Amino acid sequence: MTMSFSRVIYREKVQGSLKETHLEVRTSSERPKADKDSGAIVVKNLYLACDPYNLHLIKFSTQLGSPVPGYGVARVLESGHPNFKKGDLVWGITRWEEYSLITTPETCFKIEHTDVPLSYYTGLLGMPSMTAYAGFFEVCSPKKGDTVFISAASGAVGQLVGQFAKLFGCYVVGSAGSKEKNKFGFDDAFNYKEELDLDAALKRCFPEGIDIYFDNVGGKMLDAVLLNMKLHGRITLCGMISQYNLEQPEGIHNLMNLILKRVRMEGFVVTDYYHLYPKFLETALPQIKEGKIVYMEDIAEGLENGPSALVRVFSGRNFGKQVVVVSRE
Amino acid sequence: MTMSFSRVIYREKVQGSLKETHLEVRTSSERPKADKDSGAIVVKNLYLACDPYNLHLIKFSTQLGSPVPGYGVARVLESGHPNFKKGDLVWGITRWEEYSLITTPETCFKIEHTDVPLSYYTGLLGMPSMTAYAGFFEVCSPKKGDTVFISAASGAVGQLVGQFAKLFGCYVVGSAGSKEKNKFGFDDAFNYKEELDLDAALKRCFPEGIDIYFDNVGGKMLDAVLLNMKLHGRITLCGMISQYNLEQPEGIHNLMNLILKRVRMEGFVVTDYYHLYPKFLETALPQIKEGKIVYMEDIAEGLENGPSALVRVFSGRNFGKQVVVVSRE
Known part of the structure; x- marks a missing residue:
């Protein structure tokens, strides 16, 4: 039996406005692996952020045919990096696909506090x-x-x-x-x-x-x-x-x-300011738990709805943080 | 006998580029006076600066028919202000005319060092x-x-x-x-x-x-x-x-x-930085006297050549600080 995995790829060069047709949902039968001591990790992507930054990444660092890059929350499935182990939750730059190989996991933050919705790490805590x-x-x-x-x-x-x-x-x-x-x-x-x-x-x-x-x-x-x-x-x-x-x-x-x-x-x-993340969490987590901060999410379910969700952000039609749910595990 | 004094007045509203025809050299028989304790001073203007700032002043704070305002070096002839006495040299905002009444002499700096050319106080020391x-x-x-x-x-x-x-x-x-x-x-x-x-x-x-x-x-x-x-x-x-x-x-x-x-x-x-003027003089005067700073002046002789000198500054045809000499005393 061949497994198939969804991914959103960058299909056509963006000139002017981002349109859904620039992106395409495809399936792949490849699932990445991370060898021991490779320094890489393999993650299962759970939540993906729709940020203006995605378009920046698409335009300046993504080859046609590759999956869309962007921030997300993910669970580590395999680790070839000493700082991460199977089961860890992380947030950082990943790709719009079910499973991703992350070759520079040093750029990811480990999620320590799970008494808040995990999707918040694409926004309120990310x-x-x-x-x-x-x-x-x-x-x-x-x-x-x-x-x-x-x-x-x-x-x-x-x-x-x-x-x-x-x-x-x-x-x-x-x-x-x-x-x-x-x-x-x-x-x-x-x-x-x-x-x-x-x-x-x-x-x-x-x-x-x-x-x-x-x-x-x-x-x-x-x-x-x-x-x-x-x-x-x-x-x-x-x-x-x-x-x-x-x-x-x-x-x-x-x-x-x-x-x-x-x-x-x-x-x-x-x-340039990520070294302040622990200080930020110290300030913001209590405020969030005490309900002093209102936070709204605009949720799109499923990778297949990713392209339209991302386009919405550029037309100002989203209200609150636009998130794409890949999997609720 | 009626004395007559030259002045450069703002004749026609500037729209777009400054042209010589916006200004006009006229004569006046009035010579201003400063009453004792009036807080004002009367000065004889010696050197006038041609700065981009002149145009700003013309456009935003000068009525048609009034003399052009701007920075200059002048000699105090009459003083109604306790900080100034007859014979003092000052630099600050004056007007393009032979004699000016300055009603807020607090904004002028007294010139203490006269072992450099006085015209420098329109530029290098101003x-x-x-x-x-x-x-x-x-x-x-x-x-x-x-x-x-x-x-x-x-x-x-x-x-x-x-x-x-x-x-x-x-x-x-x-x-x-x-x-x-x-x-x-x-x-x-x-x-x-x-x-x-x-x-x-x-x-x-x-x-x-x-x-x-x-x-x-x-x-x-x-x-x-x-x-x-x-x-x-x-x-x-x-x-x-x-x-x-x-x-x-x-x-x-x-x-x-x-x-x-x-x-x-x-x-x-x-x-906003004029409080640093003494500190500036302390640094710059020795450097100037030691010849470490090259300074060039582009000199126009006589108020009647003022309008063309000012227009030159906006066409980039001057080389060095553009100065108008009203009087060398």
Whole structure:
């Protein structure tokens, strides 16, 4: 009997927007193996994250015909690496397939706390949350009472940045591509799709201006925010999801405001801050268990629904962290 | 007998490029007075600076029919302010006329060192040099060995940033709108007007990338630099002279590199750093007297040549600090 395993492969070169047809669900009869002392591990993938980062990986480091790479939660089945043993749960970069060979398991985190849903390690306890934590506390230089604006505020990172900022004592407004407001206890929110004039929307929400902008989208929103920054404000660039699908990024015209308002704009990448993961867990786990952090997931069941789930993230139709369930074991 | 005094007034609203016809040399028979205890002073203007900042002041804080404001060096003729007395030399914001009433003399610096040319206080010992000093040492976070790129490198600020950076131990390349290279001892230089591809020019000068970009021009050069920044680079925005004459600023398309390369981009305004002026003089005066700093002036004689001198600065035709001599006393 031949076993067959599902995988989502990168079928056609992405130019412009990601479409479902760029990806394809195929089956394979190969199941990877990890030899003893090979340094590699074989995992069974359980939950996969749909992040803007997937598209970055697809575009810049994935060959056509290979499975889509991305963050996920997985169970170790075979280990040729001294730090991992059969049965361990890990989160880190894996691939969109039932079983994966991970040749650099050092980049994976072992999951120690299993009294929370495992899928949370694709978001609330994984890369997006570390992104929110490091981006806000390490890059934004927040002060209590600061006015904070977050774009893509219902996304995996945005929802957490806003809650960290609220718990820290800031005034928080988010924008999202949906009418659902204030799910996360922000002070205010707006649906950017319903605003004819982003500058006017920002002036309505921030009559005194913005101290901190946590930017997940880039483009027109960034340009409008530049008109509304307060003196010595900080703009932290986390992502530019509005731009990834464009042939050429939109032009930003209002950078002169960085000078007039003495604003610092800084990009960061979460992997530079992974050494802070234990400190993050120490802070966040109690808050999560005490119910102080609201977290929403948008769940797609089965690898076969992966392509449509990933495309949803780029059209702003997801609400909360988009997860694909490969197996609940 | 009626005395008559020259002044350069702002005649016609600037839209797009500054032209000489926006300004006009007129005469006036009024000579200002400063009453005792009025808090004001009357000065005789000696040297006037032609800075990009003049245009900013014209556009945003000058009524039609009023004299052009800007930095200058002047002699106090009458004082109604306890900190100033007749005969004092000062530098600070004055106006393009023979005699000016300065109602907020607190914003002027008294000139203590007169063993250097007085015109230097419009540049090498004044606002542009403080801009270079504060921008480089306080905002760029330089390290010895950093690769530094400076646009408008033959301008008042750029020529000094480059020399401070060289003296500090950095590798320095400048771009300017002229063929004259290496006047200031930079490691390399190029004429941006002769480069068809700015990105290629930067890659030629910085095969390993740029640690620090001191930006005086904005626009296309900034966009090209964004493609060439090194990991954890710093972009200090000092001015955007290429944009001031445009109806709408050009779009910047490559900001995604701020994320990919974890770059910090920060605007600053020199007046926030004026408290460092004594510290700056302590550092710079000995270097100037020892001839370690090359400084060039482009001198226009007489207020009547002021409008053309100012327009030259915006077309990149000046070489060195553009100064207008009102009177050598």
